[in-house]
Amino acid sequence: QKILADELPDTEVIVVSNREPYIHEKTPDGVVLRKPASGLVSALEPITRTCGGTWIAHGGGSADRETVDQQDHVAVPPEDPTYTLRRVWLSEEELKGYYLGFANEGMWPLCHIAFTRPIFRAADWDAYQAVNRKFADAVIAEAKSDRPIVLVQDYHFALLPRLIRERLPNAIIITFWHIPWPNAEVFSICPWREQILDGLLGSSILGFHIQLHCNNFTESVDRFLESRIDREGAAISYKGGTTLVHAYPISIEWPKKPKFITTDPSRTLRDRHGIPDDVKIAIGVERLDYTKGVLDRFHALDEFFTQHSDWIGRLVFLQIAAPSRSDLPAYKLLHEECLALVAEINDRYGTDGYQPIILLDEHHTQEELAELYRAADICVVSSLHDGMNLVAKEFVASRDDERGVLILSTFAGASRELLEALIVNPFDPSSMGEAFFHALTMPEGEMRERMQRMREVVRSNNVFRWAGSMLVDAARLRKRAALTSAS
Numbered sequence: 001q002k003i004l005a006d007e008l009p010d011t012e013v014i015v016v017s018n019r020e021p022y023i024h025e026k027t028p029d030g031v032v033l034r035k036p037a038s039g040l041v042s043a044l045e046p047i048t049r050t051c052g053g054t055w056i057a058h059g060g061g062s063a064d065r066e067t068v069d070q071q072d073h074v075a076v077p078p079e080d081p082t083y084t085l086r087r088v089w090l091s092e093e094e095l096k097g098y099y100l101g102f103a104n105e106g107m108w109p110l111c112h113i114a115f116t117r118p119i120f121r122a123a124d125w126d127a128y129q130a131v132n133r134k135f136a137d138a139v140i141a142e143a144k145s146d147r148p149i150v151l152v153q154d155y156h157f158a159l160l161p162r163l164i165r166e167r168l169p170n171a172i173i174i175t176f177w178h179i180p181w182p183n184a185e186v187f188s189i190c191p192w193r194e195q196i197l198d199g200l201l202g203s204s205i206l207g208f209h210i211q212l213h214c215n216n217f218t219e220s221v222d223r224f225l226e227s228r229i230d231r232e233g234a235a236i237s238y239k240g241g242t243t244l245v246h247a248y249p250i251s252i253e254w255p256k257k258p259k260f261i262t263t264d265p266s267r268t269l270r271d272r273h274g275i276p277d278d279v280k281i282a283i284g285v286e287r288l289d290y291t292k293g294v295l296d297r298f299h300a301l302d303e304f305f306t307q308h309s310d311w312i313g314r315l316v317f318l319q320i321a322a323p324s325r326s327d328l329p330a331y332k333l334l335h336e337e338c339l340a341l342v343a344e345i346n347d348r349y350g351t352d353g354y355q356p357i358i359l360l361d362e363h364h365t366q367e368e369l370a371e372l373y374r375a376a377d378i379c380v381v382s383s384l385h386d387g388m389n390l391v392a393k394e395f396v397a398s399r400d401d402e403r404g405v406l407i408l409s410t411f412a413g414a415s416r417e418l419l420e421a422l423i424v425n426p427f428d429p430s431s432m433g434e435a436f437f438h439a440l441t442m443p444e445g446e447m448r449e450r451m452q453r454m455r456e457v458v459r460s461n462n463v464f465r466w467a468g469s470m471l472v473d474a475a476r477l478r479k480r481a482a483l484t485s486a487s
């Protein structure tokens with residue numbers, strides 16, 4: 001907020017994402033408000049709440065239409081509104097092609113090295129282009145000046161920066177790509193690679209979580225477009241414009257009032273699931289997605305029980321697997337595989353009254369998740385490939401008791417910052433199994449020291465710093481442009 005006021009005075013902020021920050025749903029008890037399980041939303045919402053402005057997103061809730069005004073606007077957060085949510089309506093056909101098809105069967109597996117073959121259909125591409133145009137129209141309709149800052153979010157909108165640039169040449173367009181960017185060889189699979197790159201280079205700033213993804217993007221541009229690349233300045237000049245390509249590691253809002261834990265935080269969880277006090281608790285929290293390495297962590301657990309059979313009966317794994325994109329075959333298959341593997345492991349090691357894995361495939365509120373994070377002895381993030389992974393950071397931020405061990409995949413962006421986690425390769429079940437042993441036998445002092453260091457990192461590199469550094473860079477670009485045009 002301060003950076004905006006000081007460095008970019010009188011500049012309106014427009015955020016664009018597919019997922020909306022507030023979803024209104026019809027239920028038998030009336031309309032309820034839900035916050036989606038999305039890393040993107042949990043990072044962007046505190047920023048928009050603080051800075052104000054307009055957030056444009058697809059209105060996907062069953063009661064969304066009933067809650068907007070004539071301009072499809074709704075003031076949010078409902079309890080104390082500080083910004084406007086503008087909903088864009090998409091038809092079943094548009095959603096099928098743009099969201100399920102091109103974004104989630106094409107771009108998502110393309111960008112994650114999770115060995116799921118991307119599917120590219122011409123009809124999905126048509127829908128993707130049409131929906132990007134629809135959102136560009138919404139941005140133009142919402143913009144009150146010709147120089148707004150537009151914050152474009154993620155792989156749903158690769159074409160949007162160029163479409164906005166054509167109609168608002170003086171806008172500052174900051175695009176953040178929340179998922180990895182693959183190497184040029186892998187990226188070349190996409191039949192519309194040139195158009196995707198061209199679209200993104202309409203941005204003033206293009207952000208990724210880590211430098212590797214910036215390098216991969218730059219290499220892709222180098223390979224497929226005629227452009228001028230300034231590697232030292234991290235800038236790409238193309239079609240008369242310049243895009244700064246930079247790493248901005250995303251984060252979370254540091255919890256405001258840390259409640260120091262005096263009672264056993266695992267009490268309710270143990271009562272609810274019948275977990276005895278002397279049994280340790282490991283947790284996994286994610287959308288059920290093939291990039292998250294959920295099956296792989298269960299294989300590691302299997303390996304751990306084989307190698308350390310004295311732990312059978314003394315460790316329970318609680319896995320939250322919120323249903324996600326369940327209309328897609330790859331996700332349905334994963335759900336079935338997951339149920340089968342859990343049944344197999346529970347069958348192998350379970351006894352009357354002891355179930356090694358408890359799978360909860362439903363949505364949980366932020367409060368329930370915070371309770372879970374606090375109750376855990378171990379939190380496992382075993383993504384096969386992940387832009388950042390905010391579960392790792394949320395776990396650390398929740399542990400004001402400075403206890404708990406994080407087992408973290410080396411292929412999640414978070415592993416570049418949370419160096420005191422137990423870093424594992426999820427493709428190697430036996431070494432991940434040993435990480436369980438290491439975590440469970442870690443001396444108290446070492447556990448605290450590791451957690452304290454990780455908490456310092458997340459506290460200072462929080463989501464406001466993430467947004468702040470992009471805005472500072474944007475202000476710098478605008479000043480430089482003003483100086484150039486004056487000279």
Ligand code: G6P
Pocket residue numbers: 018019037038039040154178179324325387
């Ligand atoms: C995760 C990814 C985001 C992405 C979101 C989409 O949170 O990290 O980059 O935008 O999934 O999820 P959705 O449920 O909206 O398809």
